[in-house]
Amino acid sequence: MSEEMVLKIQERSDFGTRSSKRMRKAGQVPAVLSHKSDNPIHISISDHDFQMILNKGGRIINLEGAGNAFIKDVQWDHLGDKILHVDFTKVAKDEKxxxxxxxxxxxxxxxxxxxxxxxxxxxxxxxxxxxxxxxxxxxxxxxxxxxxxxxxxxxxxxxxxxxxxxxxxxxxxxxxxEHRAEEIVEDEVSGSAEPEVIAKEKKEDSEDKK
Missing domain, CATH: 2.170.120.20 (Ribosomal protein L25, C-terminal domain)
Incomplete structure (x- = not known):
């Protein structure tokens, strides 16, 4: 079973592409903590600490000060190297x-x-x-x-x-x-058919010599 781990979070009020880029340069990752009965909370988390949790197979995280949350989705860059955004879902221990x-x-x-x-x-x-x-x-x-x-x-x-x-x-x-060997079918070409050339006969008018 997956191990429950603790991750520090910080609420954020700055949004948008520029803010997210500044956050990532500082070693933070933008994230959202949501629950079906509450409004979503925008937070930031440590890129290094979160990747350590992922490497250990963590699925449920104790977000410090916010309770247990399930890692719902992780968005990576096109190379699959850097984390761009994380979605958490708040859960209770008795909630399936x-x-x-x-x-x-x-x-x-x-x-x-x-x-x-x-x-x-x-x-x-x-x-x-x-x-x-x-x-x-x-x-x-x-x-x-x-x-x-x-x-x-x-x-x-x-x-x-x-x-x-x-x-x-x-x-x-x-x-x-069953493992079947590939059947190689060779097309047999018997002879080469040369295109038929139809020549038009040209009739030359001949003059009768008297």
Whole structure:
């Protein structure tokens, strides 16, 4: 489960692109803390401290002076190097959250080991509902028993205490398919057809010599 961590915040009243640029140069990141029953609060956070929390897999953060908040969205620059903005959602310990959690497939399927198949993963994240204290960092799924042409469904995933899967049990997560060699079809060209040239005959008027 994800670890709850503390992050210092500072309320801000300056908005706009110029203000955000100045903030980032000073090592701060603009952010918003919202809740369904309250007006959003504009804050700034330490870029370094927040990235440390992200690297540790933090999902729920204790925003100093504001309570627990869920990291709803992180906006990165086009290179994926710098954080531009963060959206937090204020949560209570007894309030369930809905979020997407990454799936991690573990092991080598029987269909790959024994029958030379190829594992194809169709779903990368699962939508779940749980309390803030029960948020999984990822959902690990053991695929060692998956055989050739036998799809792995969401219903095959063992239940996680405190976590509810919100998608249908029939959802196909992965399958092992037969590895087929590519068939190379060569077009045979028999002979070369030369374009037919139709020449127009020119009739020359001949003069009868007497």
């Amino acid at each position: 959250l809905t979020m997407d959690v990454a799936i991690v497939l573990k092991g080598i399927p029987a269909g790959v080991r024994e029958e030379g198949g190829t594992l194809d993963q169709f779903v990368q994240t699962l939508k779940v509902e749980c309390l803030p204290t029960s948020i999984p960092e990822s959902i690990e799924v053991d695929v060692t028993g998956v055989k050739l042409n036998a799809p792995l469904h969401l219903g095959d995933v063992p239940a996680i205490p405190g976590v509810t899967f919100l998608q249908e049990k029939e959802l196909v997560l992965a399958t092992v398919t």
